[in-house]
Amino acid sequence: MRYYVTWAGRERAVELKPVGDALVAIVDGVEHPVDVASTEEGGLLNLIVGGASYTYGCRFEDGHAVLSFHDREVRVQIEDDRERQTRLLTGGGRGGATGAKVKSSMPGVVKELRVAAGDTVAAGAPLLILEAMKMENEIRAPVAGHVVAVHVAAGAAVEKGAPLVDIEAPEED
Numbered sequence: 001m002r003y004y005v006t007w008a009g010r011e012r013a014v015e016l017k018p019v020g021d022a023l024v025a026i027v028d029g030v031e032h033p034v035d036v037a038s039t040e041e042g043g044l045l046n047l048i049v050g051g052a053s054y055t056y057g058c059r060f061e062d063g064h065a066v067l068s069f070h071d072r073e074v075r076v077q078i079e080d081d082r083e084r085q086t087r088l089l090t091g092g093g094r095g096g097a098t099g100a101k102v103k104s105s106m107p108g109v110v111k112e113l114r115v116a117a118g119d120t121v122a123a124g125a126p127l128l129i130l131e132a133m134k135m136e137n138e139i140r141a142p143v144a145g146h147v148v149a150v151h152v153a154a155g156a157a158v159e160k161g162a163p164l165v166d167i168e169a170p171e172e173d
Contacts, residue, residue: 004084006077025049043135059137060105066140099168100142104158108132113154115165119147127165130158145169 003014015026016034025034035048039055047054057068065076079087112129115121121141130137149166152158 002081004079006079007074059139061102061138061140061142064142099145099148099166101163102127102139102142102165102167104130104139104160104162104164106130106132106137107159108137108157110152110154110156110158110164111136113150113152115147115150117147117150121145121147121167128152130164139164141165141167143167143169 001015003016005012005014012028017024017026023034023036025032032049037046038044039046044055044057047056054069059066059068061075065078067074067076108130109132110128111131114126114128121127121144123141123144125141127139127141127147130139145167147165148168151163151165158164
């Protein structure tokens with residue numbers, strides 16, 4: 001499957017394909033041998049690309065992968081072929097200043113709610129903790145605004161794409 005990955009204002013087409021026992025990432029048509037493995041330290045991942053090794057943590061927030069390195073965080077927009085086709089066919093956008101409908105990017109269990117309907121949140125504020133594959137993922141607000149709906153409760157199991165929280169951007173004067 002092809003993915004469209006956007007970071008630092010640039011979109012790249014990425015395709016992962018197995019080659020024998022190895023994995024190759026094709027980025028904008030250029031092949032890169034890759035390997036990804038979990039480390040034994042607190043759920044971190046180790047990515048090896050062309051001999052260079054990168055250790056990072058990863059969580060997902062409203063369609064973004066947030067990669068945490070020792071000295072910085074990088075937010076990466078990820079869209080697969082199906083999501084892109086659906087967005088293009090329905091005229092949907094990738095979010096905007098009018099608000100956001102935060103959906104689960106993976107199946108999991110809501111461990112903790114940190115907001116309620118009526119709360120005001122800043123962009124990046126924690127909304128809830130979602131446990132998936134024995135890892136806790138902090139789901140954050142993609143935009144600033146007012147929480148208009150919380151669709152889940154602590155302890156609820158959710159599927160990928162399930163609505164979690166709706167945020168409405170404040171009206172501008």
